Amino acid sequence: MRKIKDILMNLMTYLFSSFGVLILGTILVFVFSNGFSSLSWNLLTSDYYETVYTLKYETDNTLGVYDNPNLNDSYFSSRWGVAFQDTTNNEGDSVIIISYLDPLSPLKRMTNGATDGIASVETNQVVTKVILNDEDSNLIIGLAKNGAEEMAQDFDKGIVITNLVVTTSGGGIRGSLLTTLYMIVLTLLIALPFGIGGAIYLSEYAPDTRSTRILRNMIDMTSGIPSIIFGLVGAIVFIPFMNNVIGSTGGSIASGALTLAIMLLPIIIKTTEESIKTIPSSYRSASLALGASKTQTTFKVILPNALSGILTSVLLSIGRIIGESAALIYAVGTAIKDNVAIDENSTTLAVHIWSVMSGENPNYELSYSISIVILFMVLILSILVKLITKRFNRYEVK
Amino acid sequence: METIFKIEKLNLSYGDNHVLKNVSLAIYKNQVTAFIGPSGCGKTTLLRCLNRMNDLNVTVKQDGSLKYLDQEVSSINAMDLRTKVGMVFQTPNPFPMSIFDNVAYGPRCQGVKNKYTLNKIVVESLKKAAIYDEVKERLRDSALSLSGGQQQRLCIARCIAMEPDVILMDEPTSALDPIATLKIEELIGQLKKEYSIVIVTHNMQQATRISDYTAFFMLGEIVEYDKTVELFKNPKNRKTEDYITGRFG
Amino acid sequence: MDKYLNKEHNGQRLKRRTAEDKFIKNIFLAIALICASVIVMIVVFILIKGISPFVVDYSISGELYKVNLVTFLSGTTWFTSPNIYGVGYIVINTLYITIMALAIAVPISVLTALFISKIAPKKIGAAFNYVIELLASIPSIIYGLFGMGVITNQVKIVSAFFGYQSAGGISTLATILVLAIMIIPTITMLSVTSLNAVKQDIINGSLALGASKTQTNFKVVIASAKTGIFSGIILGVGRALGEATAISMVAGNAGTGPTFNIFDTTRTLTSTILLGLKETSGLDYDIRFSVGIVLIVIILVTNISLNAAKRRIGNLS
Numbered sequence: 023m024r025k026i027k028d029i030l031m032n033l034m035t036y037l038f039s040s041f042g043v044l045i046l047g048t049i050l051v052f053v054f055s056n057g058f059s060s061l062s063w064n065l066l067t068s069d070y071y072e073t074v075y076t077l078k079y080e081t082d083n084t085l086g087v088y089d090n091p092n093l094n095d096s097y098f099s100s101r102w103g104v105a106f107q108d109t110t111n112n113e114g115d116s117v118i119i120i121s122y123l124d125p126l127s128p129l130k131r132m133t134n135g136a137t138d139g140i141a142s143v144e145t146n147q148v149v150t151k152v153i154l155n156d157e158d159s160n161l162i163i164g165l166a167k168n169g170a171e172e173m174a175q176d177f178d179k180g181i182v183i184t185n186l187v188v189t190t191s192g193g194g195i196r197g198s199l200l201t202t203l204y205m206i207v208l209t210l211l212i213a214l215p216f217g218i219g220g221a222i223y224l225s226e227y228a229p230d231t232r233s234t235r236i237l238r239n240m241i242d243m244t245s246g247i248p249s250i251i252f253g254l255v256g257a258i259v260f261i262p263f264m265n266n267v268i269g270s271t272g273g274s275i276a277s278g279a280l281t282l283a284i285m286l287l288p289i290i291i292k293t294t295e296e297s298i299k300t301i302p303s304s305y306r307s308a309s310l311a312l313g314a315s316k317t318q319t320t321f322k323v324i325l326p327n328a329l330s331g332i333l334t335s336v337l338l339s340i341g342r343i344i345g346e347s348a349a350l351i352y353a354v355g356t357a358i359k360d361n362v363a364i365d366e367n368s369t370t371l372a373v374h375i376w377s378v379m380s381g382e383n384p385n386y387e388l389s390y391s392i393s394i395v396i397l398f399m400v401l402i403l404s405i406l407v408k409l410i411t412k413r414f415n416r417y418e419v420k
Numbered sequence: 421m422e423t424i425f426k427i428e429k430l431n432l433s434y435g436d437n438h439v440l441k442n443v444s445l446a447i448y449k450n451q452v453t454a455f456i457g458p459s460g461c462g463k464t465t466l467l468r469c470l471n472r473m474n475d476l477n478v479t480v481k482q483d484g485s486l487k488y489l490d491q492e493v494s495s496i497n498a499m500d501l502r503t504k505v506g507m508v509f510q511t512p513n514p515f516p517m518s519i520f521d522n523v524a525y526g527p528r529c530q531g532v533k534n535k536y537t538l539n540k541i542v543v544e545s546l547k548k549a550a551i552y553d554e555v556k557e558r559l560r561d562s563a564l565s566l567s568g569g570q571q572q573r574l575c576i577a578r579c580i581a582m583e584p585d586v587i588l589m590d591e592p593t594s595a596l597d598p599i600a601t602l603k604i605e606e607l608i609g610q611l612k613k614e615y616s617i618v619i620v621t622h623n624m625q626q627a628t629r630i631s632d633y634t635a636f637f638m639l640g641e642i643v644e645y646d647k648t649v650e651l652f653k654n655p656k657n658r659k660t661e662d663y664i665t666g667r668f669g
Numbered sequence: 670m671d672k673y674l675n676k677e678h679n680g681q682r683l684k685r686r687t688a689e690d691k692f693i694k695n696i697f698l699a700i701a702l703i704c705a706s707v708i709v710m711i712v713v714f715i716l717i718k719g720i721s722p723f724v725v726d727y728s729i730s731g732e733l734y735k736v737n738l739v740t741f742l743s744g745t746t747w748f749t750s751p752n753i754y755g756v757g758y759i760v761i762n763t764l765y766i767t768i769m770a771l772a773i774a775v776p777i778s779v780l781t782a783l784f785i786s787k788i789a790p791k792k793i794g795a796a797f798n799y800v801i802e803l804l805a806s807i808p809s810i811i812y813g814l815f816g817m818g819v820i821t822n823q824v825k826i827v828s829a830f831f832g833y834q835s836a837g838g839i840s841t842l843a844t845i846l847v848l849a850i851m852i853i854p855t856i857t858m859l860s861v862t863s864l865n866a867v868k869q870d871i872i873n874g875s876l877a878l879g880a881s882k883t884q885t886n887f888k889v890v891i892a893s894a895k896t897g898i899f900s901g902i903i904l905g906v907g908r909a910l911g912e913a914t915a916i917s918m919v920a921g922n923a924g925t926g927p928t929f930n931i932f933d934t935t936r937t938l939t940s941t942i943l944l945g946l947k948e949t950s951g952l953d954y955d956i957r958f959s960v961g962i963v964l965i966v967i968i969l970v971t972n973i974s975l976n977a978a979k980r981r982i983g984n985l986s
Contacts, residue, residue, distance in 0.1 A: 028883040032788075038777045039784035042857065043797065045850055046804050049815050056818070219700035227694050228701070229478065240705035246972065247711060247965070248911025250939050254961050255711050257949070258718055272949075284707045291704065304513035308575070311473060312526040312582060313503035315686040317693045322529070323515060345808025348913040348943060372810045376914065379817065386818060393811050400806050497683050531682065 057390025068194030154180025217290025256281030256353025297331020330414030569600025782860030863897020
C-alpha cells in the first residue's frame with residue numbers, strides 16, 4: 023500500500039514539475055513560430071507609420087546607364103539604376119518594393135511634390151504608381167498591379183518622371199526601440215545615484231536605532247506596491263512636474279523615467295547593500311587605521327568593492343524597464359511615435375505591444391515579433407547577471 | 421628614556437561591561453612593549469585606545485587620562501592621531517588592490533599625488549618591511565596573491581608608509597606559520613630602531629624574544645609591568661608567576 | 670609624511686577633511702530620506718486624488734455629482750455613463766481569481782520545487798531551476814499576449830465542449846490560468862531555497878526510521894520548509910493582486926458581477942484601473958485612484974493577515 027502511494031506521489035511530482043518546463047516551452051515555441059517570419063532588420067529600423075511621398079524627376083534622363091546588380095527575383099531598370107521586387111506586405115497584399123538603388127541613381131535626387139525640396143527614394147519603399155514621359159513626350163503609366171517586371175520595363179521607357187508615388191513600409195519598431203533605449207538610460211541616470219547613495223547610507227552611516235529601522239521599512243514598503251499604482255502616481259505627479267520643468271505637454275519619456283526610477287529604488291538599494299555586506303569590515307578598519315577619513319574610506323574602499331552588486335542591480339533594473347507596461351501606460355501614454363524625443367510621449371517595446379493589441383484590430387504578428395526582441399534582451403541580461411555573480415565571487419576574499 | 425604614551429587611571433566599558441579598570445602605564449620611545457595575559461583581559465582593548473579605534477564602537481565609555489606626547493588623545497583629531505600611530509591587525513587585511521596601491525593608499529589619502537614621490541615611498545616602505553626583494557618584480561600584482569606571511573609584511577609596509585611614530589600590533593603572527601612568524605619577529609627587532617612598537621601577544625615566548633618591556637593584564641587590570649627580563653625571571657606578583665609558568669591561561 | 674606635503678596646510682587639511690566627512694554624511698542622509706519619502710508620496714497623492722470623488726462635486730452634463738462611498742464599496746455594477754461606480758463586486762472577483770489561481774499554482778510550484786531540490790539529479794535540477802528563473806523574468810505583457818493568443822482559444826474550445834457560449838475565450842478561466850502561470854515561478858523559486866535549506870540531519874533521521882524517500886520528502890522536508898514556502902506564496906499573492914497588464918488582456922472587463930462562472934468575462938481592481946481610459950481628468954479618471962486606494966488596502970490587509978498566519982504556522986512546528 024505504501025509502495026503504491028509512493029509511486030503515485032512520485033508520478034504526481036514528475037507530472038507537475040514538467041508542467042513548468044512545458045509552459046516555458048509552449049510560450050517560446052508559440053512566440054517564435056508566429057513572430058519569426060516577420061522579424062527582420064527592416065522591422066527593427068523602419069517607421070511605424072506609413073508615409074506616402076509624391077516625387078518627380080524633371081530633368082531629361084537620356085544618358086542613364088547603370089550596372090545591373092543581378093539580384094534574385096528583382097527586375098532592373100538600367101536607365102534609372104533601380105531594381106524592383108514583388109513581395110507581400112504585413113497585411114498579406116502583393117506589393118512592389120524597391121529592392122536595390124544604385125548610389126548614383128537619379129532617383130536619389132528627386133523633387134518632393136509637396137514641399138519642393140530634394141528627396142530620395144529608399145530601398146524597401148513600396149511603389150504604388152509612376153507616370154513617365156518618353157523621348158516623344160508620350161505618357162507611360164506604371165501600376166503596382168502589373169508587377170515588378172513590367173514596372174522595371176516602364177521605367178526604362180521613360181526619360182522624365184512626372185509623378186512617382188512611393189510609400190514607406192510601416193509597422194516598424196524603430197521608434198519604440200529608441201524609446202526603450204532612452205528610457206533605460208534616463209531612468210538609470212536618475213535612479214542609480216539615489217539607490218547607491220541610499221545603500222551607502224544604510225550600510226556605512228546609519229546608526230542602529232529605531233529611526234533607521236523605520237527608514238528601512240519605508241523603503242521596503244515601496245517594493246510591495248504594484249506597478250499600476252506607480253503609473254497612477256507618475257500620471258498625477260511627474261507629468262505635471264515635467265510639464266513645468268521642461269515644457270512638455272502631457273506624458274513624456276522624462277515623466278516615465280522618473281516613475282520607473284522610484285519603482286526601481288528598492289531593488290537597487292537592496293542589491294547594492296547585499297554587495298556591500300560582503301566587504302570584510304577589516305578593510306574599513308585598515309583604511310581608518312591608516313588615517314583615511316570616512317569619506318575616503320567610503321569612496322576608495324567600499325564603493326569599488328560594491329561594483330559587482332551595483333552592476334547586478336543595473337542589469338536587473340534594465341530587465342524591469344524593458345518589461346514594464348502598466349506603469350508607463352499611465353505615466354507616459356500609449357501613442358506610438360516614429361520621431362522620438364525625451365520631452366514627448368512615446369512607447370517602449372512593451373507598451374507598443376499593448377498599443378497594437380488593445381483597440382479593435384489587434385496585430386498579433388507584430389506583437390509576437392516584438393516579443394521575440396524583448397525575450398532575447400531578457401535572456402541576454404539574465405546570462406550577464408549570472409556571469410557577473412560568478413566572476414566577482416571568484417575574487418572575493420575569504 | 422622618553423615616554424611616548426602616558427596612561428593614567430584609564431577606565432573603559434562596553435555598555436555595562438567594565439573592560440579596563442584603572443589602568444596606568446607608560447610606553448617608552450623606541451622600545452618594544454608587549455601586552456600579555458589570558459583571553460579577554462583587555463589587552464587588545466587598551467591597544468585600540470592608543471589609536472582611538474575604539475571610537476568605532478558606539479557603546480564605548482571611557483574616562484581617565486591617555487596622553488600621547490603630553491597631549492590628551494581625546495583632544496587630538498582621530499585621523500591625525502592615526503597618521504602618527506599606525507596599526508597592524510591580527511589577520512592580514514591587505515586591500516583587494518595591487519601591492520603598490522596598498523602601500524600607496526595612506527600617502528594618497530593624505531594628498532601625495534606626485535608619482536615619483538609615491539614610488540619612492542612605496543619602495544622604501546617595502547624595503548623597511550623586509551619584503552621588497554620578494555615583490556619588486558610584481559608591484560602591480562594583486563596583494564591577495566601573496567602568502568599569509570607576505571601579506572602581513574605588506575600590511576606592515578603599508579603602515580610604515582605613513583611614517584608613524586608608533587606601530588601598534590594586535591597579535592600579528594597568530595595567524596601565521598612558524599617561519600613567517602620568525603621573519604616578522606626579526607623585522608620587529610629592526611623596526612624598533614625607528615619606531616616605537618606596542619604588541620599584543622598570546623605567545624609568552626614571543627614576548628620574551630622580542631620585547632623590552634612587558635605588561636601583564638588580567639581581568640582588565642595591569643597586574644605587573646616591568647622590563648621583560650625582570651618580569652619573566654623575577655615576577656613580583658604571584659599571579660604573574662602562575663601565568664608565566666603555565667598554571668593557567 | 671609631512672615632508673612631502675605642505676606643512677603649513679596640515680591643520681587646514683585636517684579641518685577640511687573633517688568638515689568634508691560631515692558634509693558627505695549629510696548628503697547620504699538626505700538621499701536616504703528621499704528614498705524613504707517615496708512611499709509617503711505615493712500614499713499621499715493616491716489618497717488626495719482618490720478621495721475627491723467622494724468629497725468634491727463633479728460637473729457632469731451640467732449637473733453636480735458626487736459618488737456615494739457606501740454604494741462605491743458595496744456596488745455590483747461599474748459603468749462609465751451613467752456614472753455608476755461600484756467596486757464591491759470587483760473586490761470579490763479579484764479575491765476569487767487570486768484564490769483559484771493559487772489553488773492551481775501552489776501544488777505545481779511546491780512539487781516542482783521538491784523535484785528541483787530533492788529528487789532530480791544535480792544537473793537536471795539546476796537546468797530546471799534556470800528555466801524557472803527565466804520564466805520569472807518574462808514581462809507580463811508577453812504572458813498577456815500568450816493568454817490572448819493561446820489560452821483564450823483553448824478556453825473557447827473547452828467552454829464550447831461544455832455547451833457554454835464564451836466571449837471568444839475572454840473569461841475568468843483564462844484570467845485564472847494566466848495568473849497561475851505567472852505566479853508559479855515566484856513561488857517555486859522561494860520554495861526551492863527553503864527546501865534546499867532543510868538540514869540533511871532531519872532527512873537522515875527520517876530515513877533511519879525506515880521511512881521511504883517519498884514519505885520523507887512529503888512528511889518531513891516540506892513540513893520543515895513550510896515557513897519559507899509560505900513566504901513564497903505570500904509573494905505570489907502580492908504579484909497576483911497587483912498584476913494589471915496580463916489580466917486586462919484576457920479578463921474582458923465585465924460591467925456587473927461578481928463573476929463565479931469561469932466561462933464568463935470578469936473584472937479585477939487592476940483591470941478597472943487600466944482599461945477604458947479616455948480622459949485624463951474628470952470623475953472617470955479620478956475614480957481610478959479610488960480603486961487604487963482599495964487595491965492598496967486589499968494588498969495591505971492580505972499581507973498582514975498572511976504574515977500573521979505564517980508566524981502561526983512557524984510556531985506550530
